[in-house]
Amino acid sequence: MNTVELMEVMKKRRSVRNFSSEPISKESLERITNAGILAPSGADMLPFTFVLIQDQQMKERIREESEKVDVAFHEGLREGLKGWMKAKKITDEKPFLTQAPVLLVVSGDTSMPYWLESTWISIAYMALAIESEGLSSLTYTPTETGFLNGLLDIPNNFSPQVILPIGHTLERLEPKKSRPHEKVFWERHGCEKTY
Amino acid sequence: MNTVELMEVMKKRRSVRNFSSEPISKESLERITNAGILAPSGADMLPFTFVLIQDQQMKERIREESEKVDVAFHEGLREGLKGWMKAKKITDEKPFLTQAPVLLVVSGDTSMPYWLESTWISIAYMALAIESEGLSSLTYTPTETGFLNGLLDIPNNFSPQVILPIGHTLERLEPKKSRPHEKVFWERHGCEKTY
Numbered sequence: 001m002n003t004v005e006l007m008e009v010m011k012k013r014r015s016v017r018n019f020s021s022e023p024i025s026k027e028s029l030e031r032i033t034n035a036g037i038l039a040p041s042g043a044d045m046l047p048f049t050f051v052l053i054q055d056q057q058m059k060e061r062i063r064e065e066s067e068k069v070d071v072a073f074h075e076g077l078r079e080g081l082k083g084w085m086k087a088k089k090i091t092d093e094k095p096f097l098t099q100a101p102v103l104l105v106v107s108g109d110t111s112m113p114y115w116l117e118s119t120w121i122s123i124a125y126m127a128l129a130i131e132s133e134g135l136s137s138l139t140y141t142p143t144e145t146g147f148l149n150g151l152l153d154i155p156n157n158f159s160p161q162v163i164l165p166i167g168h169t170l171e172r173l174e175p176k177k178s179r180p181h182e183k184v185f186w187e188r189h190g191c192e193k194t195y
Numbered sequence: 196m197n198t199v200e201l202m203e204v205m206k207k208r209r210s211v212r213n214f215s216s217e218p219i220s221k222e223s224l225e226r227i228t229n230a231g232i233l234a235p236s237g238a239d240m241l242p243f244t245f246v247l248i249q250d251q252q253m254k255e256r257i258r259e260e261s262e263k264v265d266v267a268f269h270e271g272l273r274e275g276l277k278g279w280m281k282a283k284k285i286t287d288e289k290p291f292l293t294q295a296p297v298l299l300v301v302s303g304d305t306s307m308p309y310w311l312e313s314t315w316i317s318i319a320y321m322a323l324a325i326e327s328e329g330l331s332s333l334t335y336t337p338t339e340t341g342f343l344n345g346l347l348d349i350p351n352n353f354s355p356q357v358i359l360p361i362g363h364t365l366e367r368l369e370p371k372k373s374r375p376h377e378k379v380f381w382e383r384h385g386c387e388k389t390y
Contacts, residue, residue: 038202113276178232
């Protein structure tokens with residue numbers, strides 16, 4: 001597989017907030033979590049765990065608690081971000097948490113070196129695997145995640161980092177376009193290409 | 196591209212500490228940084244920048260400062276990690292920083308929401324693109340990175356997160372194997388598959 005093919009997956013992966021109720025195969029979920037385990041991690045310690053949730057009642061409780069913490073967040077938003085959220089129709093309502101057939105909660109073991117960095121690499125790997133399975137997701141980060149420790153019996157040394165709702169979607173989003181390159185510098189920060 | 200092909204790239208990507216001096220094409224570097232820009236980020240703000248360094252003198256200065264901060268780190272290591280480092284022959288000497296034809300410094304804009312998480316997703320995307328280019332790298336994280344702000348004119352609101360040495364390697368490392376699954380739980384943390 002070459003980089004062009006890899007980048008096609010990266011371009012097609014878009015954040016999605018509408019899911020159909022169509023179920024996901026066990027094999028898909030296994031490939032997705034297997035991909036997450038392949039992530040490189042600090043001192044090869046794999047400082048993360050994955051909880052797959054299918055139980056509808058649990059999804060409802062997670063949605064309820066997420067909306068509770070997000071109300072406070074949306075009230076405290078600074079103006080620029082508030083506009084972006086409004087344009088994207090992102091509110092404190094999180095229907096995708098009960099719509100998606102599966103929620104994947106990824107937590108990092110805070111006692112490990114580079115736990116946060118390693119956990120987010122594994123989230124990136126799984127986001128790509130979800131796309132290559134023909135499925136969609138969203139890296140949803142509730143402002144506070146302590147309630148997940150309680151609901152899902154996650155030990156206190158683990159910090160839940162993200163809820164990935166996973167499912168099929170009917171949204172047809174355009175693939176990402178390559179974006180202007182004011183992000184890439186040569187030799188020094190701020191310098192455009194020199195060779 | 197299906198998940199099996201994607202996972203082949205994930206399995207082949209191994210951390211490498213020996214690089215040949217063979218140069219890297221401009222096109223490869225462009226594809227790698229383009230992949231990094233495709234990373235999803237909090238509020239789509241792309242809170243990261245990439246600095247590509249080819250200048251040998253700068254690489255030497257970066258190596259010198261990295262070794263300086265890492266001496267202190269290695270002296271303070273707790274026992275378990277010390278053993279792992281020793282087995283892996285990881286010391287405070289960082290010859291790869293001057294051997295690799297290119298260093299890629301990735302920094303996150305600390306004024307942006309979810310800057311750290313987004314920056315590490317982009318690092319994961321580039322690590323995969325480096326592999327799919329037939330190149331190797333290492334996610335090298337000096338214990339302290341403030342010296343990079345000084346050397347590379349990186350503004351103080353940016354936090355350098357990683358130095359990725361990029362190059363060809365003569366090391367022939369086995370692809371990663373799928374590892375035992377005590378990381379994946381169903382419905383609750385600690386629960387093995389229930390269906």
